[in-house]
Amino acid sequence: MPKNNKKKKLLISILATIFSVAFFASGFYFGQDYDKNSNYNNNDDRLKIFWQVFDKVKNSYVGEFDEKKAIYGATKGMVESTGDPFSGYLDPKDSKMFLTDLEGEFEGIGAELAIKDNKLIVVAPLKNYPAERAGLKPNDTIVKIDDIDSITLTLDQAIDKIRGKEGSEVKLIIIHKDEATSQEVKIKREKIKIDSVSSEIKKINNKNILYIQIIQFSKDTTKLMENIAKSIKNNQPDGIAVDLRSNPGGYLDSAIDITSMFVDGEIVKEKDKNNNMNVEKATKETVFKGIKLAILVDEGSASASEIMAGAIQDKKAGTLVGQKTFGKGSVQNLENFSDGSTLRITIAKWLTPNNREINAKGIEPDIKIDNPKDNSRDLQLDKALEIVAN
Numbered sequence: 314m315p316k317n318n319k320k321k322k323l324l325i326s327i328l329a330t331i332f333s334v335a336f337f338a339s340g341f342y343f344g345q346d347y348d349k350n351s352n353y354n355n356n357d358d359r360l361k362i363f364w365q366v367f368d369k370v371k372n373s374y375v376g377e378f379d380e381k382k383a384i385y386g387a388t389k390g391m392v393e394s395t396g397d398p399f400s401g402y403l404d405p406k407d408s409k410m411f412l413t414d415l416e417g418e419f420e421g422i423g424a425e426l427a428i429k430d431n432k433l434i435v436v437a438p439l440k441n442y443p444a445e446r447a448g449l450k451p452n453d454t455i456v457k458i459d460d461i462d463s464i465t466l467t468l469d470q471a472i473d474k475i476r477g478k479e480g481s482e483v484k485l486i487i488i489h490k491d492e493a494t495s496q497e498v499k500i501k502r503e504k505i506k507i508d509s510v511s512s513e514i515k516k517i518n519n520k521n522i523l524y525i526q527i528i529q530f531s532k533d534t535t536k537l538m539e540n541i542a543k544s545i546k547n548n549q550p551d552g553i554a555v556d557l558r559s560n561p562g563g564y565l566d567s568a569i570d571i572t573s574m575f576v577d578g579e580i581v582k583e584k585d586k587n588n589n590m591n592v593e594k595a596t597k598e599t600v601f602k603g604i605k606l607a608i609l610v611d612e613g614s615a616s617a618s619e620i621m622a623g624a625i626q627d628k629k630a631g632t633l634v635g636q637k638t639f640g641k642g643s644v645q646n647l648e649n650f651s652d653g654s655t656l657r658i659t660i661a662k663w664l665t666p667n668n669r670e671i672n673a674k675g676i677e678p679d680i681k682i683d684n685p686k687d688n689s690r691d692l693q694l695d696k697a698l699e700i701v702a703n
Contacts (some may be wrong), residue, residue, distance in 0.1 A: 322565035322644055322660075363387065385654070393467060397659050398428035399645055401469050405653030410476065412655070416532065418506045421476045422483065424449055425529075425561035425613070426468065427641070433463040433471050435487075436639060437559035437613025439507065439528065447500045449487065451559065451613035451639070456495055457486035479504045490612075509563075510537035517702035520551035524698070527555065527571070530563030530617040535570040535597075542574065542600040552605040552701025554694070555621075558635060562616030565593075565644060572621045573597035575606060576630045581620045582668070583644055583661040591661075606631030607697035610678055615639035622676050623665035633678040634697045642672030 367387075371378050385404040392402040403411055413419050423442025424435050435453040438444035455463050458474045466474065475483055481502050488495045509531040515522045523545060527534065562568075565581075572580050573595035583591040608631050610622050619638050625631045644663050648656040664670055680700075682693050 322646055388654075389469075392656065392658065395659075397643075398468055399641070399643055400658045401467070401656075403469065403655045403657070407469060407473065408649070408653055408655035410473075411657075418504075419476070420479050420504050421502055422447070422449075422500045423503070423505045424475075425559075425615075426455070426472060426475070427615075428468050431464065433466070433468070435613075436561045436615050439505065440526075440559065442505055443500045443503050447498050449498070450489060451611060452490040454488045454490075455485055456488060457484075459484050477502045508537065509534040510541070512541050514550065515554075515698060517552075517698045520702045521548075522698055522702055523550035523553045524694075525553065525555045527557055527560055527618075529560055530567035530571065532564065532567070534563070534567045538571055538574060546600075550604065552607070552698075553601060554607045554609065554697040554701055555631075556609040556694070556697075557614045557618040557622060558609050558611040558693070559613035560615070560618040561613065561639075562618060562641065565617065565620075566596075568617035568620045569593050569595075570597050572624050574599060575601045576624055576628045577602070578628070579666040580624050582664040582666070584664060585661045602630075605701040607700045608633050609635050609693055609697050610638050610676065611636040611693070612639055612675075616641040616643075619671055619676055620663065620665075623669065623671060626676065626679065627665050627667040627669070632680060632697075632700050633676070634680045634700065635678050635682060635693045637677050637681075638671070638675040640671055640673050640675035642670055642674075 367383065370383070371380065385402075389402045389404075392400050410419065422444040423439035424444035425437045425439075427434055427436045433455045435444070435449050435451060435455065437451055438449045455471070457463060458466070458471060461474065463471055475485075477483060479502055483500055483502065485498045485500065486495050487498055507528050509528050510525065510533075511528075512523060512525045515524050523541075525538075525541065569580050574597050577595045577599050579592055579594055581593045583593065585591070606625065608622050608625050610618065610633055614622065614635075615638065619641065622633055622638060626633050642663055643659045644661040645657050646660045648658070650656070662670065662672060669676075680696060682696050684690070684692050
């Protein structure tokens with residue numbers, strides 16, 4: 314969970330100098346003449362053209378000109394000019410929606426999206442929600458959203474179009490990975506509300522195996538995991554299988570906390586734009602250390618999930634089972650502004666404890682196993698349970 318005295322850091326496939334909206338707004342009301350009374354009121358000549366264009370549009374455009382909308386649009390454009398699909402500026406409306414997502418409650422189809430190779434792709438559909446029921450899978454390409462070509466949309470715009478009120482319908486044209494033909498899918502939106510962690514004891518070969526599924530690394534994840542640790546304190550399981558499949562990421566602090574429960578020492582390293590390295594170490598007691606461990610991963614396991622999987626693999630603390638992970642090795646800072654808007658900006662790359670960079674590469678599992686396409690049996694889970702039960 315983000316610490317109160319730190320900036321919030323995100324690792325998710327839907328944000329160090331801050332350029333605030335309030336700064337732009339400070340020039341609104343200074344005259345109209347560019348040479349004498351321009352809105353531009355700063356010694357930085359790089360902003361002169363911006364204010365000149367702003368004044369020209371404001372004074373000359375024949376229609377109505379929404380100053381606030383223009384400023385939000387300009388700020389979004391500035392961040393998008395980085396070309397980084399994981400950075401973005403969200404106006405108050407979009408920001409509220411984004412922050413609600415991190416709390417695990419929203420209305421939509423239940424899928425994490427990202428831009429990869431200039432295509433809108435599904436990182437992971439959430440289990441038992443509309444996207445998964447409609448057949449969407451990790452690395453599917455979304456070609457169209459309600460007849461609009463997705464290539465013309467930013468990530469935030471695409472998410473906004475797929476979102477909608479509970480009960481309404483969205484039409485998608487998708488292409489499954491390794492298939493050439495597209496197909497139309499109509500999905501009815503639902504209210505999505507999930508706890509980030511669930512668990513159960515499975516009896517395998519007369520042994521008690523603790524199965525933990527982590528949907529995403531949210532604000533509640535550390536607390537939920539601590540509750541699980543307390544519940545087994547006097548009756549430790551013979552093995553643990555942690556399911557990170559289709560987990561798109563979340564808060565960095567949460568990922569570090571959870572990983573710390575399994576391994577100690579270095580968890581992850583961050584390398585900033587000046588190649589300065591910051592090492593994040595374990596933050597919690599290693600309550601699960603020494604218990605046989607398997608980690609389930611797939612193409613939908615991204616970012617914070619890969620931090621946990623990478624640290625477990627580097628330290629040989631468990632066995633990774635499933636498919637190669639997504640490959641998102643960047644860290645985003647989340648900055649909230651007084652008007653309710655939010656900046657999400659990539660500030661660093663992250664590396665595993667053994668200095669592996671996984672961005673666009675992913676992490677190969679120790680045991681690669683594919684589930685049947687018809688999902689008739691979960692071979693990956695069967696293998697993970699077998700490993701920790703033997």
